Amino acid sequence: MAIRFDGRVAIVTGAGGGVGRAHAMELARRGAKVVVNDLGGAIDGSGGSSAAADAVVAEIKAAGGEAMSDGCSVTDEGGVANMVQKIMDSWGRIDILINNAGILRDKTFGKMDIADFRAVLDVHLMGSVICSRAVWPIMRQQQYGRIVVTTSVTGLHGNFGQTNYGAAKAGLYGFMNVAKLEGERDNIRVNTISPFALTRMTESMITGERAAMYAPELVSPAVMYLVSEDAPTGMILSAGAGTVSRAAMVETQGVNFGMNITAEDVAAHIDEIGDMSTARPMRDATEQSKKNAETLAKAPVKG
Incomplete structure (x- = not known):
């Protein structure tokens, strides 16, 4: 049976490009109203612009879908609260949250500033917590919610020079493990995606002929399943280049x-x-x- 999201409202953070954009486009193609959230900053989190999010919204609307943009940082509790209120005022519900926003500040642990460690934790881990907490009461009242957090091979298995990123991504697994239990009685299902795709974060690792294999759009099918009506809860799927596997502790x-x-x-x-x-x-x-x-x-x- 086809997976559809007609009548559903979805937020995708970090959706101005890469994997987040692919998720937003696919949700819209399958009938969802989509909020494209993106600060529009550099890969290290500096700066900001609404241009990327606005461009994705324009693409969705050009294809016949419904979308709105939001440029708040996921680390800004007030900004996230305003985004949620704007969505409720416009569309009256929030069914899906895909926590995808992230930054990189790579350096070996011995050379890493604590500020860079905190900044990465704040965006990946606390950003996901802040956004999830903002929609949680709405999903409880609706008795329906689907939340996905984004981990990484670094958080699951490790990668040299990314202690901050690995700690943040592993923390999301712990967050999911408890949230899945607390959400069960209210039909809130919480899952994790571990993507591997060609994005701003991985462009130095995926080059040449391999680039086409790792299109961001090839991660989205697994995510669509994880936010579908029949989604599991507490599952980690690793997806990229047309492959999907399950990871577990x-x-x-x-x-x-x-x-x-x-x-x-x-x-x-x-x-x-x-x-x-x-x-x-x-x-x-x-x-x-x-x-x-x-x-x-x-x-x-x-x-």
Whole structure:
């Protein structure tokens, strides 16, 4: 069955170009009214202009869709509140939020200023928190909401020279894990996308013939699923170049050493502790506690 968003209102942050623009265009093509949010700054977050967001809105309208632009920074609580109020005054509801806005300030950890660490955390992590918190009461009242946060291979697996970016992107996974639980009773589903595409942030890594393979538009199908009516909740999808995979935090079954455990016990059995054939994802802290109880039920291992 075709995924449609007729009657739905969606916000996409960082939608003036790249992956965000692709999401906004695809939402509109599938019937949504779209708010194109973009500060219009440089890749490091400096400056600002409404031109990029306005251009995407013009594209959507030229194709027969409905859209409005907003140029507030996702780190500005007042600006985000004003954006949400403007949407409610115009369209009366907010169904979808795709947190996509981001900046880069790459440098090795030993050379990185704390200010650059905070700036990246503020945009990626706190920006997603601020926008999600602003729409949360509306989605609860509607008994419907779909939120996507954007992580990265850096947050999931690491990448040299990006401790600030990795920390922010990994933090979004933790945010999703709790928000998915708190949103369930109100039909608010929260998921995560890990995109890999040719954008301003990756243009130095994706060059030549590979560039066409990594069009931003090839990430959007996975995101459309994650914000659809039948979306899951608490899922991470990695998408790029026409491929989609699922990422997850998993935990091994573990080993019970008993109350007299020593550091030497851990060292002697580290291979068994790390046996990934026993690994599985945990829905929440309660499920992890149950797994620990299973391990504790086994006879202690010594020596």
